[in-house]
Amino acid sequence: MSVMEGAIIYSNLLVLLSIGLTMTYITTAVPNFAQGSFAVFGSYVALTLFRLYGIHPYASIPITFVAGGLLGLVIYIGVLKPLIRRGAEVVILMIATLAVDLILLGVIGAYSDYLGVITKKSAKKFIFTPYDFSIGSMSGIFFVSIAVIALILFGLYLLLFKTKFGVAMRASMENPSLAEIMGVNVETTRLTSWILSAALASLAGALLPFRQEIVPMTGGIIIVSIFASSIVGGLGSIFGALIGGYVVGMSESFVTFELSKVFGTGVLVYSRVVSLIVLIIMLILAPKGIMSIKWRRLKWLRSFLS
Template sequence: MGVVEGAIIYANLLVLLAIGLTLTYITTAVPNFAQGSFAIFGSYIALTLLRLSGIHPYTALPIAFILGGMLGLATYILVLRPLIKKDSTIVTLMIATLAWDLILLGIIGAYSEFLGKITRKAGVKFIFTYLDYEIAGISAIFLVSTVVIAVTLAGLFLLLYKTKFGIALRASMENPSLAEIMGVNVEYTRMFSWFLSGALAAMAGCLLPFKQEIVPATGALIIVSIFAASIVGGLSSIYGALLGGYIIGLSESLITYELSVVLGTGVLVYSKVVSLVILIITLLVAPRGIVGINWKKVMKWLSSTRS
């Protein structure tokens, strides 16, 4: 797998995770620290189906989508909704997602040990690269991840702009109080956004082992990149998640690789530093993310400096 190809694959998966994080933030204003564990939940769904039923991870994508969606929905109904009804602060809700993330980490860790015992194969640490194959000289994971992204974006566009529910969903995102007055069931839109967030994360997690080795704590590592992608693009915009996902995904992979050529492979361990540096620079220059920049003013300023 070439360096650029691997970078695009990683960026594709990061976009899925960032879109999910952004959806839940827009509808409930909660930064979901469990998004990384949602992805690893999907990874272990794929591993379980492979070990117990011989189902290839690519074939397992629809199952991961449904089960991941159920996890996202359960997170909202069991953890967040009771707190929202009590008028809990955003900080309290954020801490609740962090606590939920730690609970999921414990559950996934225990399950990985159990799966390893009943299958007599490694469950705590695994990778799917040996299952991949090529189509016309291109790795299947590159094609599959790209198709998944294309289908997801097309589906979101049709949902948000071509259906009545999508209009209601956008209304509840922009102004929940006004949408409720207009008859929109804001609760349903929140439940749907959490379902979709979990579903997209689980699909990304299903494909992630083709890119890197997975352990139960991998979610705690990738959450850095997920937040960086969402914030750099613009945490309140789905388009921002798309843009930020590719910026962070490609930068993290390609810059780290170039640094490893000069400084040695030990640099690869610190790939998340690239994401954090880009995040800090973005917050200093454009606190609302790239989509929040007034590009007309920027262009006028550039024109004035040239003249």
């Protein structure tokens, strides 16, 4: 797998994860620390279907998507909704998502032991690369990830811009109080955003093992890149999450690759440092993300300096 190919695959998956994180932040103002564990949940759903029923991970994508949506439904109704009704502040809701993340980590860890016992194959650490196909010199996950991201973006476009519910959802994202006065059911949009967020994360998790090894702790590792992508693009913009995902994904892949030439492959372990550096630079230059930059002003400044 070439560096460019791997970078595009990773960026596609990061976009799915960051869009989900941004959606829940816009609707509930909660930075979801469990987003990474939602992805690992999807990875283990795909592994279970493959090991127990022989369903190839690619064929399990629709099931994984639905399973992730159900997880988001349970988390919102069981944890966040009661807290929001009681008037919990954002900090409390954020801590609640952190608690959910830790609970999911424990549940996934215990389940991996159970799955390993009943299948007699280790589930603590796994990868799907041996089960991938190839077209010429390109891996199957390259084409599948592109197809998935294209379908998801098209689906979100239709939902948000071509349906009445989408219009209501965008209205509640931009101004919840005003939307509620206008008769929009804000509670429904919040619930939908959490369902879609978890579904997208779970979908990304089903594909992630085709690129890297998965362990129960993977969610805690990739959450850094997910937050960096959302913040770099602009936490208040779904389109910003799309841009941020590619900026962070490409930066991580290419910078760590070049550094590995100098310092050896051991530097790849610290790829998330690149995400944090990109994040810090963006916070200094544009605290509200790429989508907040006034590009016309920059063009004027460039022409002035020249």
